[in-house]
Amino acid sequence: MTTSTSTSTSTSTSTSTSMSTSTATRPQAARPRHVCVVGGGYVGLTAAVGLAELGHTVRCLEADRGRLALLQAGQVPIHEPGIAELLAGQMGSGRLRFTGDPADAMEEAELALLCVGTPPRPDGDPDLRQLAGAAAEVTVVARRDLVLVVKSTVPPGSCEALELLVAGAAPEGVRVRVASNPEFLRESEALWDFFNPDRVVVGAEDDGVAQQVAQLYPPDWPLLVCDRRSAELVKYAANTFLALKISFANEVAGLCEALGADAGKALAGVGLDRRIGEAFLAPGPGFGGSCLPKDLAGFIAVAGSVGAAVPVARAAQVVNQAASASIVAKLSARLGTLEGARIGLLGLAFKAGTGDVRDSPAIALARELVARGCTVWAHDPLAVVNDEPLVQVDDPYVAAGGADALVVATAWPAYRSLDAHRLRGVMAGHVVLDAVDVLDASAVQQAGLDGYGVGRGRPTTFAPVPWRPLEWMLGPVEAAAAPSTRTGAAAHR
Numbered sequence: 070m071t072t073s074t075s076t077s078t079s080t081s082t083s084t085s086t087s088m089s090t091s092t093a094t095r096p097q098a099a100r101p102r103h104v105c106v107v108g109g110g111y112v113g114l115t116a117a118v119g120l121a122e123l124g125h126t127v128r129c130l131e132a133d134r135g136r137l138a139l140l141q142a143g144q145v146p147i148h149e150p151g152i153a154e155l156l157a158g159q160m161g162s163g164r165l166r167f168t169g170d171p172a173d174a175m176e177e178a179e180l181a182l183l184c185v186g187t188p189p190r191p192d193g194d195p196d197l198r199q200l201a202g203a204a205a206e207v208t209v210v211a212r213r214d215l216v217l218v219v220k221s222t223v224p225p226g227s228c229e230a231l232e233l234l235v236a237g238a239a240p241e242g243v244r245v246r247v248a249s250n251p252e253f254l255r256e257s258e259a260l261w262d263f264f265n266p267d268r269v270v271v272g273a274e275d276d277g278v279a280q281q282v283a284q285l286y287p288p289d290w291p292l293l294v295c296d297r298r299s300a301e302l303v304k305y306a307a308n309t310f311l312a313l314k315i316s317f318a319n320e321v322a323g324l325c326e327a328l329g330a331d332a333g334k335a336l337a338g339v340g341l342d343r344r345i346g347e348a349f350l351a352p353g354p355g356f357g358g359s360c361l362p363k364d365l366a367g368f369i370a371v372a373g374s375v376g377a378a379v380p381v382a383r384a385a386q387v388v389n390q391a392a393s394a395s396i397v398a399k400l401s402a403r404l405g406t407l408e409g410a411r412i413g414l415l416g417l418a419f420k421a422g423t424g425d426v427r428d429s430p431a432i433a434l435a436r437e438l439v440a441r442g443c444t445v446w447a448h449d450p451l452a453v454v455n456d457e458p459l460v461q462v463d464d465p466y467v468a469a470g471g472a473d474a475l476v477v478a479t480a481w482p483a484y485r486s487l488d489a490h491r492l493r494g495v496m497a498g499h500v501v502l503d504a505v506d507v508l509d510a511s512a513v514q515q516a517g518l519d520g521y522g523v524g525r526g527r528p529t530t531f532a533p534v535p536w537r538p539l540e541w542m543l544g545p546v547e548a549a550a551a552p553s554t555r556t557g558a559a560a561h562r
Contacts, residue, residue, distance in 0.1 A: 095264070096287035098123040104285070105130060105178035107203045109140055109167065111147055111259060111359075112220055112252050113184030118152055119263040120182075120285060121159035129167045130174035130207070140167040148424045148451060151260045172210040180281065181207045182218045182250070193366035194374075195223060201234060208235040208245055215239070216281055217247045222305065222364055224371045225298040228272065248273040248282050249300035253307070256358065257422025268293050272300025305371065308364035309382050314349040315356045316388035322352035322524030323395065332524020333506065352523040354430035354478050354504045355392030357419035362389075362428045392523075393434050396504055397441065399521060400474055403500045408442035411497070413472035415465055416479020416505070417449035424451040431478035435459045446472065450481050466495055473498035480505035489516035 101124040106117040109131035117129040131137040139146045143160055145153045159165035168174050175181065185203045187195040200221055208215065217235070219228055232247040239245045249272035254262045268291045273279035279294050286292075293303075321339075322332040332352050340347030356362065365386060372379040401407050419429040426432055429452075435445045436458060445459040448468035454461060462468050465484065469475050469492050477484055489512040493499065501513055502521045513520035 095122060096289065098125060098286060099284040099288045101125050102179050102285065103177040104128075105174045105181040105207060106184060107174075107181060107207060108184035108186075109133075109136055109146070110184065110186070111149065111256060112254060113182070114140075114145070114147065114152065114156075115149065115254055115259040115263055116182055116184055116220060116252070117165060118155045118159055119260065121162070121165040122155055122264075123285070123287065125164065125285065126177070127159075127165050128174045128176075128178070129165070130171060131167060131169060134169065137167060137169050148257070149259050150257060150422070155260070171206050175207050175210045175212065175215075178207075178211075178215070179213065180216045180218055180285070181211075182220050184220045184252075187221045187223055189363045189366050193370035195363070195367050195370075197223060197227065200227075201231065204231055204235050204247075205238050208238045209240070211239060211243050211245065214244045215246075216278055217245060218250045218282055218285075219247060219301075220250055220252045222251065222360075222367065223249075223301055224305075224367060224374075225301040227301060228297040246273075246275065246278050247297075248278050249297045250282050250285075251300060251304035253304070256425055257420070266290055270295070270300050270303050272297035302371075305364050305368040308361050309368040309385070311349045312356055312361045312365045312389065313381065313385045315351075315353075315361075316385040318350050318352045319355065319392050319395075319523070320388055325524045336524075351506070353392070353480075353506075354396055354434060354523070355389045357428040357430045357433075358425060359427045393430055393437060395523075396434055396476065396502060397437050399502060400438075400476070400500070401441075403502075403519070403521070404473055404498070407438065410442070410473045411444045411446065411471055412438050413469040413475040413496070414438075414445050414447040414459070415449075415468060415475065415477045415484055416481060417447055417454055417461070418452040418479050421479055421481045424449075424453065426452050426454055429479075432457060434476070434478055446470070449479065450483055466491060470495040471497050474500035474502060477501075477503045477505055477507055480507045482507075484508065489513045489518060493517050 103126045104120055106113050106120070106127055106129045109117070109129050113129065117127050121127045129140070131140060136146045143157055145156060183200055183203050185199040187197055187200055190196050200223065204217055217231065219231065228247040228249050232245070235245050251270055253266065269283070269286050270293045271279050271282045272295055273282065274297060283292055283294065318336055321336060325332040325335055336350050336352070337347070339345055340350045365382060369379055369382050400412070404410055414431065414435055417426055417429060417431050418424055419426060432454065435447060438445050439458040446468045447459045447461050448463070448465045465487060475492065475496060484507045487508065489509070493516045499518050500521070501508065501518045504523050506522055508520070510520050
């Protein structure tokens with residue numbers, strides 16, 4: 070099948086913070102269908118609400134009884150801006166319903182979107198048991214020819230294997246085919262991403278199947294149709310590249326600290342290049358969440374399964390693992406010792422706008438600090454953690470109270486308005502390490518606090534650069550007579 074593309078601008082006027090626009094202003098699907106969405110998590114719930122908003126009749130199948138009860142009551146079990154309003158509207162319209170019964174969910178369905186977890190195993194390979202179970206569950210109760218649409222992130226070749234797996238489970242006379250339609254949703258901006266996609270990727274081995282999946286979406290949305298393996302790889306490759314950008318930014322930040330340069334300015338200059346772009350080009354405590362670490366590990370595992378070397382992707386993992394260690398090293402250098410130190414930690418979620426702490430750099434940092442003998446008091450506006458070695462409080466100034474050092478690990482906008490003088494008044498020490506660049510550096514300094522960041526914080530006068538002998542400044546005779554040793558080069562300030 071040849072690859073086809075089309076581009077356009079969505080007519081949706083929704084934003085990530087205001088998703089209550091009426092359906093009259095929203096583009097509609099090319100052909101309304103009866104759809105089953107399997108899974109009511111971040112991906113599944115967004116897909117179910119979004120498809121209903123596009124005009125489809127959607128039944129969402131959720132196995133977890135507690136989550137199902139909340140959804141049937143019109144409550145949203147995840148934090149995702151705007152989704153509660155659309156959920157209420159579509160349930161009221163009758164186009165969206167939640168059920169725990171596979172037969173009920175599949176009563177009229179022509180397509181079933183599989184939106185279940187594919188968590189990583191210790192070796193980095195994804196665990197596909199939930200996906201296989203979900204596919205079999207809806208296949209056995211299918212009443213007509215069915216297209217299984219895999220939105221979960223899976224290794225290339227998974228759709229083919231799934232098609233073989235469920236072939237024997239289908240009722241007599243029912244043909245089941247499998248297509249790939251990976252999701253590209255950011256937590257806290259999922260609805261915006263759904264209605265304003267950079268691309269809709271459809272992987273299928275049959276033009277008719279590809280058209281069925283493509284018709285779930287408005288005809289003027291950007292569309293890429295390709296084979297299934299290529300579609301499956303798009304998600305892995307895209308998230309691996311984003312991970313590379315973040316790791317590169319942290320690598321540049323480390324070099325800036327050694328040189329006494331400002332990573333914020335340097336990387337801003339890099340990002341202004343249209344070939345590169347500024348997104349994901351900011352240093353910090355490393356990347357986390359449910360996608361980048363998992364998909365990077367999956368990309369590496371997929372490559373390993375076919376004997377392909379991916380040294381660049383592996384390097385991104387190494388740099389990311391070192392990001393947290395760098396923060397710990399800075400604190401140790403500023404405090405002299407971490408043993409017995411009290412650290413205030415602002416932010417626990419892997420990023421602002423969500424309560425998700427999966428693979429959060431802040432949590433990893435807290436664990437390492439405790440392992441080094443610290444006591445950690447933490448605050449987050451939304452995330453709540455259990456079974457972690459820290460004290461969580463509901464006020465950032467309480468988290469900072471009595472702290473020898475304060476670390477900002479998640480870029481919550483609320484932290485921008487913190488009163489630096491009040492922080493200085495409640496802290497026992499004076500070290501503030503802003504790993505996500507949200508605090509006003511000048512206000513921190515004026516309050517008598519020693520502020521540090523990632524990619525900045527070392528005055529140039531304290532970061533001498535040892536140059537090699539500047540032989541290029543000398544003429545031929547002087548250069549020939551210059552000492553050959555490289556030791557003792559003068560420091561340039």
